Amino acid sequence: MNDRTLRFRIDGVPIDARREQSIIAACDDAGVYIPRLCYRADLPPGGQCRLCTVNVNGRPAAACVTPVTQAAVVENATPALQAHRKALIEMLFVEGNHPCPFCEKSGDCNLQAMGYRFGLSATQFPYQFPRHDIDASHPQIFLDRNTCIQCGLCVRASHADGKSVFAFENRGARQRLVVNSPLGLGATDLDVADKAAAVCPVGCIVVKHTGYEKPYGTRTFDEQSIGSDIESKRIPVPAPKEGHA
Amino acid sequence: MTFVRAVAPPLTAIGQIVANARGDPTRLMDVLVAAQAHLGSLADETLAEIATELKIPYVDVVDTASFYAFFSRAPQGRCQIRFSKTPISMMKGALEVVHAFERALGIRIGATSTEGVGLSWTSDIGMADQEPSCLINGMVFTNLEPADAEPIVRELRAMDAAGTLPAFPSYGVRATFASRKAGCASNVVHPGDVLFGPREKGSGLRAALGMTPQGVIDEVTRSGLRGRGGAGFPTGMKWGLTRRAKGDTHYIVCNADEGEPGTFKDRVLLKEACDLVFDGMTIAGYALGARTGLMYLRAEYAFLFGDLQNDLADRRRLGLLGPNAGGHASFDFDIRIQLGAGAYICGEESALLESLEGKRGAPRDRPPYPTDRGYLGQPTAINNVETLACVTRILERGAKWFAGFGTAESKGTKLMCLSGDCAKPGIYEVPFGTTLNELLDLAGGAAAEAVQVSGAAGECVAPKDFGRGLCYEDLSTAGATMVFGPQRNVLEIVLQFAEFFADESCGWCVPCRVGTVLLKESIQTTLNGHSTKDDIIALESLATTVAKFSRCGLGQTAPNPILSTLRNFPQIYESRLVPANAVRIDVERAVEDAASIQRRALLDQVSS
Numbered sequence: 136m137n138d139r140t141l142r143f144r145i146d147g148v149p150i151d152a153r154r155e156q157s158i159i160a161a162c163d164d165a166g167v168y169i170p171r172l173c174y175r176a177d178l179p180p181g182g183q184c185r186l187c188t189v190n191v192n193g194r195p196a197a198a199c200v201t202p203v204t205q206a207a208v209v210e211n212a213t214p215a216l217q218a219h220r221k222a223l224i225e226m227l228f229v230e231g232n233h234p235c236p237f238c239e240k241s242g243d244c245n246l247q248a249m250g251y252r253f254g255l256s257a258t259q260f261p262y263q264f265p266r267h268d269i270d271a272s273h274p275q276i277f278l279d280r281n282t283c284i285q286c287g288l289c290v291r292a293s294h295a296d297g298k299s300v301f302a303f304e305n306r307g308a309r310q311r312l313v314v315n316s317p318l319g320l321g322a323t324d325l326d327v328a329d330k331a332a333a334v335c336p337v338g339c340i341v342v343k344h345t346g347y348e349k350p351y352g353t354r355t356f357d358e359q360s361i362g363s364d365i366e367s368k369r370i371p372v373p374a375p376k377e378g379h380a
Numbered sequence: 381m382t383f384v385r386a387v388a389p390p391l392t393a394i395g396q397i398v399a400n401a402r403g404d405p406t407r408l409m410d411v412l413v414a415a416q417a418h419l420g421s422l423a424d425e426t427l428a429e430i431a432t433e434l435k436i437p438y439v440d441v442v443d444t445a446s447f448y449a450f451f452s453r454a455p456q457g458r459c460q461i462r463f464s465k466t467p468i469s470m471m472k473g474a475l476e477v478v479h480a481f482e483r484a485l486g487i488r489i490g491a492t493s494t495e496g497v498g499l500s501w502t503s504d505i506g507m508a509d510q511e512p513s514c515l516i517n518g519m520v521f522t523n524l525e526p527a528d529a530e531p532i533v534r535e536l537r538a539m540d541a542a543g544t545l546p547a548f549p550s551y552g553v554r555a556t557f558a559s560r561k562a563g564c565a566s567n568v569v570h571p572g573d574v575l576f577g578p579r580e581k582g583s584g585l586r587a588a589l590g591m592t593p594q595g596v597i598d599e600v601t602r603s604g605l606r607g608r609g610g611a612g613f614p615t616g617m618k619w620g621l622t623r624r625a626k627g628d629t630h631y632i633v634c635n636a637d638e639g640e641p642g643t644f645k646d647r648v649l650l651k652e653a654c655d656l657v658f659d660g661m662t663i664a665g666y667a668l669g670a671r672t673g674l675m676y677l678r679a680e681y682a683f684l685f686g687d688l689q690n691d692l693a694d695r696r697r698l699g700l701l702g703p704n705a706g707g708h709a710s711f712d713f714d715i716r717i718q719l720g721a722g723a724y725i726c727g728e729e730s731a732l733l734e735s736l737e738g739k740r741g742a743p744r745d746r747p748p749y750p751t752d753r754g755y756l757g758q759p760t761a762i763n764n765v766e767t768l769a770c771v772t773r774i775l776e777r778g779a780k781w782f783a784g785f786g787t788a789e790s791k792g793t794k795l796m797c798l799s800g801d802c803a804k805p806g807i808y809e810v811p812f813g814t815t816l817n818e819l820l821d822l823a824g825g826a827a828a829e830a831v832q833v834s835g836a837a838g839e840c841v842a843p844k845d846f847g848r849g850l851c852y853e854d855l856s857t858a859g860a861t862m863v864f865g866p867q868r869n870v871l872e873i874v875l876q877f878a879e880f881f882a883d884e885s886c887g888w889c890v891p892c893r894v895g896t897v898l899l900k901e902s903i904q905t906t907l908n909g910h911s912t913k914d915d916i917i918a919l920e921s922l923a924t925t926v927a928k929f930s931r932c933g934l935g936q937t938a939p940n941p942i943l944s945t946l947r948n949f950p951q952i953y954e955s956r957l958v959p960a961n962a963v964r965i966d967v968e969r970a971v972e973d974a975a976s977i978q979r980r981a982l983l984d985q986v987s988s
Contacts (some may be wrong), residue, residue, distance in 0.1 A: 161394055185889050219925045223891060223925070229898075258920075261901060301758045302439040302440060303740070307882060307896070
């Protein structure tokens with residue numbers, strides 16, 4: 136440990152981090168998984184989904200936007216935090232219309248996979264059944280707001296592309312994804328090779344003509360649970376020798 | 381030989397509006413306000429033209445224009461009547477007033493009449509001491525009764541015919557109404573020593589400019605002044621942090637986005653003592669090394685805009701603003717007022733900064749804090765209207781004098797806004813530490829059964845706690861004090877607050893965007909008598925998720941009315957519960973509902 140590194144503990148596990156690093160990035164490097172839906176290491180954080188909320192020295196904070204601090208005590212996988220996270224996942228399921236059994240993204244969908252990881256079988260909340268139009272105006276990309284979780288990844292990715300294809304309109308429960316033309320996605324400069332076309336974690340932004348290329352049952356989360364790629368990086372800590380606390 | 385003169389093409393209306401904002405995209409709020417005042421609404425083509433003129437993406441203009449309640453993308457009438465919807469307005473008869481306006485215009489609320497008059501509800505407009513109230517194209521009407529509808533509508537028709545009806549927002553452009561209900565009273569019922577005590581105008585500012593900037597900060601620190609907007613952050617510390625932070629320039633921002641339901645103290649201060657506020661901003665500017673002060677004024681208070689602008693013009697004439705402000709060589713300082721457009725969230729300081737920069741009012745993640753990187757990325761101190769007014773008095777009379785009022789942790793006096801079931805609603809300036817009982821006695825509200833302290837985001841307090849002191853270390857409050865008598869249904873009040881938060885959630889984060897809607901539905905279910913004990917346990921759990929996981933103060937405090945009534949008034953929930961095994965569907969009622977939706981009569985009604 137040099138003076139450029141900080142050490143903190145998450146659920147008792149010591150983690151070394153670089154200064155300015157966020158808690159989630161440091162934990163990803165160390166193989167400790169904090170659930171998330173709106174964070175990607177290659178884009179600036181947005182803090183929308185709040186799934187990565189952890190207790191930092193007893194206070195809740197989103198791990199994606201909270202920098203590590205020396206000697207911080209972080210709680211992550213406590214039963215209470217997991218219960219709140221499960222509630223957030225349920226909120227997303229009732230807020231939109233999620234036809235998992237026939238959705239093109241099924242098996243590759245982060246929301247669905249997160250539901251499985253948290254053992255979600257049914258939701259306790261009433262469905263909101265919003266009405267959304269589908270935007271198929273783009274020749275290569277399909278936009279279906281029914282499954283949008285408003286994570287903002289496409290907005291941030293489009294900025295990274297040097298464009299401004301996506302943003303949000305309205306506020307609160309009426310907020311929805313909007314595109315950079317009143318005429319629809321087809322009138323924007325979104326290219327199928329753009330990052331913004333590739334980052335959607337659910338079935339909202341889908342590339343056309345590739346549907347169901349990979350059959351159900353053989354997709355990413357059919358093989359392994361979400362987060363297991365990060366957890367597999369974890370170097371098991373050897374059991375402390377007797378006499379050493 | 382011919383001379384060819386280069387002539388710039390004539391500016392379009394939007395081009396002129398953008399030019400007035402110097403083509404600056406961070407002034408998008410001003411551009412949208414002016415465009416709507418000119419065109420009546422903000423159609424997609426208008427937004428596209430604004431985007432082109434400002435050289436920013438169309439989608440960014442849509443983002444901002446669609447966020448604020450007072451912007452309309454759909455065509456709307458010449459005249460917009462917005463009724464304040466709050467627990468206080470509802471118990472003072474707002475619904476009957478709205479029905480009278482509906483009859484006078486022949487339309488339902490939410491619609492626009494053929495002659496172009498629109499009726500709608502809006503969140504609390506800061507008139508809790510004189511509800512029911514409404515805004516008509518930015519002009520305020522108070523103490524409304526159903527009988528007022530006909531004459532007001534008649535006057536509006538005459539003005540429209542004569543072309544003298546000011547467009548929204550009026551920017552202080554006012555029409556003269558014969559109706560006695562036009563305008564609002566200040567209702568300073570109980571003036572105290574600090575803010576409404578006798579004072580020597582301008583002496584606080586003079587005293588400050590005779591000190592070093594650090595000396596001013598030290599004096600404010602010694603006074604023990606803490607933020608009056610609710611959070612109670614020590615003002616001297618905030619200024620010290622801002623002054624020390626590195627930046628190209630520094631800003632002082634006055635938060636006049638007083639949106640908390642039941643609060644109206646800033647409205648009264650800006651009307652009765654705006655010199656205290658502007659002096660306070662100037663003192664802050666001097667202490668921070670700022671050249672620019674910004675006041676973010678909520679759209680609901682647009683009727684104050686004209687007078688405030690006139691006051692600023694007077695100050696410039698007197699040399700209190702501008703180069704060598706206050707006669708102090710090398711102190712250049714001026715103040716600009718930014719009008720909001722209807723969004724409670726903009727009272728949250730980082731959302732306010734976003735709005736000041738022309739964006740939607742979505743809060744920022746912290747760190748960085750505004751004291752490090754605030755307005756346009758520069759060190760910024762954001763202070764409440766009342767805080768800045770206190771600063772002026774502290775510099776006039778000294779820190780020691782100020783600290784002589786209040787308690788150990790809460791120095792000075794506090795403006796309390798009394799409304800609801802009390803004989804004398806209005807402003808009460810009392811020393812910190814005054815108990816709720818003492819305040820209720822002053823206001824003639826001793827019969828209270830429940831008091832909502834510090835607005836919708838505050839706490840619902842039962843009589844057993846009326847002996848508690850109003851101060852940061854006990855019952856912390858930003859001033860709103862809504863009094864509810866024994867005849868009120870507290871659960872209905874909880875529902876109205878829940879609706880308020882669902883309407884005002886910015887939508888950025890999941891727990892607040894979805895959770896506030898689910899909380900509202902759950903309270904409605906309980907009020908309808910369809911909840912079991914398990915539903916109440918689930919309600920408490922959901923409320924905790926929203927409070928703990930939300931991104932900003934709005935979501936974190938939105939469940940407070942629910943959590944505090946579960947704690948202090950459990951009987952209002954228990955009395956409505958049904959047994960877990962009860963049939964929760966009323967079959968007859970469901971059949972009747974289905975019949976009415978299908979516009980069919982039930983058999984027994986047909987035969988009878």
